[in-house]
Amino acid sequence: MEYRHCGRSGLKLPLISLGLWHNFGDNKPIDNCREMLRHAFDHGITHFDLANNYGPPPGSAEQQFGRVLQQDFLPYRDEMVISTKAGYTMWEGPYGDWGSKKYLVSSLNQSLKRLGLEYVDIFYHHRPDPQTPLEETMSALDLLVRQGKALYVGISNYPAETAEEAINILRQLGTPCLIHQPKYSMLERTPEEGLLDLLEEEGVGSIAYSPLAGGILTDRYLNGIPVDSRAASNPSLPPERLTSNVLAKVKKLNELALIRGQKLSQMSLAWLLRHDRITSVLIGASRISQIDDALGMMENRDFSQEELKTIELILDDSI
Numbered sequence: 001m002e003y004r005h006c007g008r009s010g011l012k013l014p015l016i017s018l019g020l021w022h023n024f025g026d027n028k029p030i031d032n033c034r035e036m037l038r039h040a041f042d043h044g045i046t047h048f049d050l051a052n053n054y055g056p057p058p059g060s061a062e063q064q065f066g067r068v069l070q071q072d073f074l075p076y077r078d079e080m081v082i083s084t085k086a087g088y089t090m091w092e093g094p095y096g097d098w099g100s101k102k103y104l105v106s107s108l109n110q111s112l113k114r115l116g117l118e119y120v121d122i123f124y125h126h127r128p129d130p131q132t133p134l135e136e137t138m139s140a141l142d143l144l145v146r147q148g149k150a151l152y153v154g155i156s157n158y159p160a161e162t163a164e165e166a167i168n169i170l171r172q173l174g175t176p177c178l179i180h181q182p183k184y185s186m187l188e189r190t191p192e193e194g195l196l197d198l199l200e201e202e203g204v205g206s207i208a209y210s211p212l213a214g215g216i217l218t219d220r221y222l223n224g225i226p227v228d229s230r231a232a233s234n235p236s237l238p239p240e241r242l243t244s245n246v247l248a249k250v251k252k253l254n255e256l257a258l259i260r261g262q263k264l265s266q267m268s269l270a271w272l273l274r275h276d277r278i279t280s281v282l283i284g285a286s287r288i289s290q291i292d293d294a295l296g297m298m299e300n301r302d303f304s305q306e307e308l309k310t311i312e313l314i315l316d317d318s319i
Helices: 032-044 062-080 101-115 136-146 162-175 197-201 244-259 266-273 288-299 306-314
Strands: 001-004 012-014 016-019 048-049 081-086 119-127 150-156 178-183 205-209 280-283
Touching: 012 016, 016 032, 016 288, 032 062, 032 288, 048 306, 062 101, 081 101, 101 119, 101 136, 119 136, 136 150, 136 162, 150 162, 150 205, 162 178, 162 197, 178 197, 197 205, 266 280, 266 288, 280 288, 280 306
Parallel strands: 016 048, 016 280, 048 081, 081 119, 119 150, 150 178, 178 205, 205 280
Antiparallel strands: 001 012
């Protein structure tokens, strides 16, 4: 594994981080979760990314992770980076959503209990709140660091303009923004519209979530939608996203990946990491083989200018 400094901080993250969004809730066997976590850590994946509402049901991913942490990882806690978030609906009523100080402080306290930890390494605000002053949300993040419940703070899903405001407020408070977590892949390139430039200028790290576009940038859907796939059973990847235009691009990208001697998923991750503006890519996995596929990307991360040009031509809708 290779590690990159997160922006201008002293913290390093592995090129590959493991997210616990869909496959670590109560609906999944704990033994499989445990095996994946152990396998990832044994191969240098030291960063594990959660959120208060991950499951299903909400909160169960943190509970599952907490159980495995107690069983296997307590001697290695100082070798791990554990992150969680709050910002989406977690509980009913007026205080269980969005970005108030009331919600963020309460949520992290609950997360720490589920995880069995005294602190997390990174705490994120999960999405901007249009009805709460940004100063209040950022002051909550600052407070949680000062309370010792988080070492660093970050933001996720913030557009460039709002991210710039948040970064400046946190700097003035004395708790710099460590990292931004945007949705970014070959098929979702919004961060290139100013956000990545901003983060580089401000010295803020970036970790790309959904780097395989929910599994579209794999060989999973080259010949239709398998009955056991996410597109067939999970609302996070509705079948209508798999348009003929998207599938045509995926097939061409897959042909290039084969020429490069790697899987499409591996090429897609390597493409994101082709420059160091991306600190880490955040993968999801339901089995160990998917983690191994991601690790295999490390063997071929370089692109020729001709390959990069070919990828742009494939992705260009105007051609």
